[in-house]
Amino acid sequence: MSDPKVSRRRRENGGYDVKEQQEIEKAVAKGEEMEKKRLEKIESLKKDPAYSACETISTMMDKYFLDPIIGFFAPGVGDVLGLVLTVPFLYVSITKIKSLPLTLAIMFNTLLDVLIGTFPYIGDFLDIFHRSHKKNYRLLTGFVEGDEEIKSQVNRDAVKCGVGIIILLVLIGAVFYLLFTVLGSFFGGIYNLILNR
Numbered sequence: 001m002s003d004p005k006v007s008r009r010r011r012e013n014g015g016y017d018v019k020e021q022q023e024i025e026k027a028v029a030k031g032e033e034m035e036k037k038r039l040e041k042i043e044s045l046k047k048d049p050a051y052s053a054c055e056t057i058s059t060m061m062d063k064y065f066l067d068p069i070i071g072f073f074a075p076g077v078g079d080v081l082g083l084v085l086t087v088p089f090l091y092v093s094i095t096k097i098k099s100l101p102l103t104l105a106i107m108f109n110t111l112l113d114v115l116i117g118t119f120p121y122i123g124d125f126l127d128i129f130h131r132s133h134k135k136n137y138r139l140l141t142g143f144v145e146g147d148e149e150i151k152s153q154v155n156r157d158a159v160k161c162g163v164g165i166i167i168l169l170v171l172i173g174a175v176f177y178l179l180f181t182v183l184g185s186f187f188g189g190i191y192n193l194i195l196n197r
Contacts, residue, residue, distance in 0.1 A: 038146065045096055045144050053088040058137035061085060068127040071117050078124070079117040082132070086110045089136045097143050101158035106136045108161040111168040118175045 045051050061067040061082070071078025086106065093103045113132035117123045142150025 042144055042146075045092075048092070048096065050088045050091050051096070051140070051144070054092060054137050054140055057085045057088065058133045062131040062134040065128060067113075067131075067133065068124045071124040071127060072121065075120045075124075078127075079114050082113055082117065083110065085133065086136070089133075089140060092140055093143075097140070099143060099154075101155045101161070102139060102143055104158055104161040104165065105139055105154050108164045108168070109135050109139075111165060111172065115168055115172050115175070118172065118179070 067078060067082055070081060089106050089110075090103060093099060093106055109132040113127065113130055116126050116130055119126075139150060139154060141147075143154075
């Protein structure tokens with residue numbers, strides 16, 4: 001026969017005995033503490049100057065289309081500037097978020113942007129649609145705010161991004177090799193014409 005005092009206490013505690021109720025309360029308190037720390041980390045990251053710089057870069061370069069405009073009027077400068085402006089994204093990814101898959105995704109987006117930009121005028125037009133800084137900022141924000149969909153997608157695609165980075169580096173190297181070969185032949189021909197006069 002069950003003790004009426006124990007039965008009454010169980011009813012008062014939602015069907016749990018005192019020990020079970022205390023364990024539930026500890027687990028809830030621990031969960032609340034973890035959530036509080038997570039929110040504090042998010043707020044700290046959002047106040048970080050490098051993270052703020054990422055938002056500004058994303059807005060200026062892609063929302064206001066400065067990336068394709070600079071690339072159109074100053075070919076080559078836009079690509080170099082795009083690479084330099086990726087540094088804050090990589091800094092936040094490597095030092096603050098500490099995610100290798102995220103870093104690979106940011107590098108992949110940036111190198112794809114560089115490859116697109118190596119084709120004068122056509123690349124600048126395509127850059128309007130690619131918007132690597134906006135993509136990179138969305139990835140950073142997803143990781144900072146704990147968007148599980150973005151995090152799982154980036155983690156799943158980490159190997160693809162790593163292989164893609166190698167392929168993009170080879171393609172960019174090939175494009176620059178061809179460009180310098182063509183320019184070398186062109187200027188060599190002009191030099192020979194001047195000498196033969």
